[in-house]
Amino acid sequence: MKARILLIALAVLAFVSCKEKELTPLEPETANYLGTVTVVYNDSSFDNDSIEVAFNPSEDGLSGSVTIYKIRFVPQMPVTIDVTVPNLAMAATPEKIVLSCEQVVPLAMGGEFPRYTVTDFRGEIVGKELSFSLNFGDYPTSFRGSRLIE
Amino acid sequence: MTAALLLSTLTLLLPLKDTLLTEVTVTALKEPIPARQIAAPLTRLDSPELATQGIYRHNALSSRIPALHIPDYGASLTSTVYFRGLGSRMENPVIGLYIDGIPVLDKNAYDFDWVGVRSATMLHGPQGTLYGRNTMGGVLSLSTLSPSSGEGPSLYAEYGTANTCRLGASFITGNHAFSVGMRHTDGYFGNDFKGRPCDSYDGLSLRWKWEKSPGSDTQITHVMSASISREGGFAYGLYQEGRQYPVAYNDEGSYRRLSVIEGMIVHRRTESAQADLSGSLQLLNDDMHMDQDFTPASVFTLRQQQLSGAATLELNLRRTDRQASWQPLTGFFAFYRLNSLSAPVLFKRDGIESLILDNANSHIPGDIGYLTISDQEMPVTSDFLLGSWNVALFHESVFHFGTWHLTAGLRLDYEGGRMDYDCLSTLHYRFIPTMTADKPFSVTYRGNTVHSGLVALPKLTVMYDVSDRTGLYTNISKGYRAGGFNTQIFSDILQTMMMNGLMRDLGVYLDRPFSSVTASSTEYAPESAWNAEAGLRYRDTHVGLEASVYYMAVRNQQLTVFPAGQSTGRMMTNAGRSRSLGTEIQMRWRTDSFHSRLSWSYCDARFVRYNDGNADYAGKHVPYIPSHTLFLGAGYRLPLEGCSLTADAGLRANGPLWWNESNTLSEPMRLFLDGRLALVFLRWEMYLRGENLTDTQARSFYFRSVGKDFFASCKPRMMTLGISVKL
Numbered sequence: 001m002k003a004r005i006l007l008i009a010l011a012v013l014a015f016v017s018c019k020e021k022e023l024t025p026l027e028p029e030t031a032n033y034l035g036t037v038t039v040v041y042n043d044s045s046f047d048n049d050s051i052e053v054a055f056n057p058s059e060d061g062l063s064g065s066v067t068i069y070k071i072r073f074v075p076q077m078p079v080t081i082d083v084t085v086p087n088l089a090m091a092a093t094p095e096k097i098v099l100s101c102e103q104v105v106p107l108a109m110g111g112e113f114p115r116y117t118v119t120d121f122r123g124e125i126v127g128k129e130l131s132f133s134l135n136f137g138d139y140p141t142s143f144r145g146s147r148l149i150e
Numbered sequence: 151m152t153a154a155l156l157l158s159t160l161t162l163l164l165p166l167k168d169t170l171l172t173e174v175t176v177t178a179l180k181e182p183i184p185a186r187q188i189a190a191p192l193t194r195l196d197s198p199e200l201a202t203q204g205i206y207r208h209n210a211l212s213s214r215i216p217a218l219h220i221p222d223y224g225a226s227l228t229s230t231v232y233f234r235g236l237g238s239r240m241e242n243p244v245i246g247l248y249i250d251g252i253p254v255l256d257k258n259a260y261d262f263d264w265v266g267v268r269s270a271t272m273l274h275g276p277q278g279t280l281y282g283r284n285t286m287g288g289v290l291s292l293s294t295l296s297p298s299s300g301e302g303p304s305l306y307a308e309y310g311t312a313n314t315c316r317l318g319a320s321f322i323t324g325n326h327a328f329s330v331g332m333r334h335t336d337g338y339f340g341n342d343f344k345g346r347p348c349d350s351y352d353g354l355s356l357r358w359k360w361e362k363s364p365g366s367d368t369q370i371t372h373v374m375s376a377s378i379s380r381e382g383g384f385a386y387g388l389y390q391e392g393r394q395y396p397v398a399y400n401d402e403g404s405y406r407r408l409s410v411i412e413g414m415i416v417h418r419r420t421e422s423a424q425a426d427l428s429g430s431l432q433l434l435n436d437d438m439h440m441d442q443d444f445t446p447a448s449v450f451t452l453r454q455q456q457l458s459g460a461a462t463l464e465l466n467l468r469r470t471d472r473q474a475s476w477q478p479l480t481g482f483f484a485f486y487r488l489n490s491l492s493a494p495v496l497f498k499r500d501g502i503e504s505l506i507l508d509n510a511n512s513h514i515p516g517d518i519g520y521l522t523i524s525d526q527e528m529p530v531t532s533d534f535l536l537g538s539w540n541v542a543l544f545h546e547s548v549f550h551f552g553t554w555h556l557t558a559g560l561r562l563d564y565e566g567g568r569m570d571y572d573c574l575s576t577l578h579y580r581f582i583p584t585m586t587a588d589k590p591f592s593v594t595y596r597g598n599t600v601h602s603g604l605v606a607l608p609k610l611t612v613m614y615d616v617s618d619r620t621g622l623y624t625n626i627s628k629g630y631r632a633g634g635f636n637t638q639i640f641s642d643i644l645q646t647m648m649m650n651g652l653m654r655d656l657g658v659y660l661d662r663p664f665s666s667v668t669a670s671s672t673e674y675a676p677e678s679a680w681n682a683e684a685g686l687r688y689r690d691t692h693v694g695l696e697a698s699v700y701y702m703a704v705r706n707q708q709l710t711v712f713p714a715g716q717s718t719g720r721m722m723t724n725a726g727r728s729r730s731l732g733t734e735i736q737m738r739w740r741t742d743s744f745h746s747r748l749s750w751s752y753c754d755a756r757f758v759r760y761n762d763g764n765a766d767y768a769g770k771h772v773p774y775i776p777s778h779t780l781f782l783g784a785g786y787r788l789p790l791e792g793c794s795l796t797a798d799a800g801l802r803a804n805g806p807l808w809w810n811e812s813n814t815l816s817e818p819m820r821l822f823l824d825g826r827l828a829l830v831f832l833r834w835e836m837y838l839r840g841e842n843l844t845d846t847q848a849r850s851f852y853f854r855s856v857g858k859d860f861f862a863s864c865k866p867r868m869m870t871l872g873i874s875v876k877l
Contacts, residue, residue, distance in 0.1 A: 069657075070659055077515065078513060078515060078660070078661055079513065079514060079515065079518075079658050079659060079660055079661065080658075080659045080661075081518075081657055081658050081659070082657030082658075083657075108584060108657060109518070109519060109581045109584040109585070109656045109657060109658060110580075110581045110584050110585035110589065110655075110656055110657075111581070111583075111584035111585045111586060112584060113584055115517075115518075
């Protein structure tokens, strides 16, 4: 009888533990990632290697932004620029953080940069990896990178 | 203060007692032998010659002393001296200036109106062993009116071209000698933009010398000089596509200076040895305004203010018996100089547009946007505290072996410098179309840099007396010019930092960032030169001849360069190596009624190794150095009843010379004719003097600013009517 009660108690404990673990969403935190930005330009892709991207969640955990440092949209660009994509909707699950936005005006060079309005932003943070895709104006762009060690 | 310090020292040495003032021959030359035995070319101009030729500034010595070229341009802080292939327009000089045995440390104080000057003596070639730093070209020594000379009071008054007037007086009372002089000129060059002359001058110079002999074995000399001036200047005109444009700039160009030098020399002699202890305090306070673009546009201006103080101390010990076969001289020298320098550059609207915005926007794709700056003026403040010091020990021995005289010497100089810099620039910018309001942005640049080093300056000379009148000599010696800091490039550094910082602030990164020198590279190294020379000296009562040939090997030659592109500053750099090969000839012939002088030099100064990263200049002429200098002068005195008529004529020439390292701009040899007619009475004379009588058009200076070429012209024909009285 004692053994049966003990087994039942362990089963209940295991069930409760598994249930709590499955239900806790990931906690978004500010982090920088290093990876490659690929821009599709004139039907061919153009890679920006070793690009740093910062992810900044809002305090309420409902939205976030990504800042892409020193990006070049076309190979001929004589400068690189920092671009921030703000107001990304953020949803956290126990496995990943999902970022999305249908349309937003990015920030660059001190203010809003409507020339490269962002559409169809889709991204996620899984473990130490950040990946996203979006359209910068007419340029389909994607990023995949790993979290930088603090 | 110096007087008090040295007097107290003297008080400890001996009891003061009044004796009759004995006449002493005041000479700043340290050599322990008579001038005729010095194994180096020597030029001496005495008071009558200085007066007759109207020499009252060091510029007028150009060509009269072979190889010496001191172009007259800018303002009195300019004092650019070229000699034997050496020299640059900024920073340290290549010849040392001594007044009554006191070294003048600051080149900015070299150009002053001579009052009471009784002789000018120049030793040619490196004199580093006895005189130390900044004498690699030679030493110019001025002697002034001595209370023991017994001269009566004298006055002079002159009036001439451009409302130029000079007034002066000298007199002796007791142990004191006073000289005072003033000069005014409206200016010789007009500024077409302002419609008035730009190079006016008003100046006052004072000199006081006090001598006392507390005992037959002691002589105390106290000298004090002060000069104050308020000047225009910077008569620079644009040179474009082979055409020279007149001077035309809109902003202020002026210079004010107060210079005071106080010195004291205590000479003490015993039976076996004599000592000269000298010290000085030197003050320079100046304020310069300059339109740095020298155009009617409001591009940028510079205001440079300096407050500089220096103290020197020197002790020379030598043997009293001048007939002994061994004449040693041992000495100690030290100085400390502190200079508080403020040099704010103000970028005005045209400058903000052309130098900053155009430059920045040319790097930004037009479809992204463009940068604007709302400020009408952008100040770049630059404050410096510059310290320099030097401690030296030196010894020179002259050995007389019959008709042979051998000199060997060595000096050890420990030299150091420190620069503290504090620079700031602020502006308000906006990037269109992304920014909706101006944003302030500042750049600061603070720090310090230090250098120091030991320099050995050896010397070996041999002189052979062919006869009582003729001597042959050869020498080999080393000289050096101190290193320093490029304060005039900091506005470029700040400008570059501002551009790059502003771009970073915007989040825009250029593939090729704006570049400039950094503070670490604003330091330039000492320049040094080895000189080998052989010469001949002949002197009798009527004729004097001095001829020499020399070869000078120069390392780390200091050159003023203008960084490429739209740079606004200038800086000293060390060219790899250069060499000068030359000859100098001086002849004088004098009879009772006739006198003449010839001074000629040929100098071939070329780079041996100099590559600035853009071009290789090996084999090119060192810029600003005239290949030839020539002076041919003659005078005749015609006795008349109760007076005499004197007529003097002089021909000066210099050139050809090259204005830049690539030798693409040059100046041919130019001739200038001077003349003087005087009616001379027993105690006074009246004269008419003309300079550049042929009104030769020539250029005296070249520089680049913001990618443009500018020239200064030589002074036009000048006529002067004067009277001098000697009581």
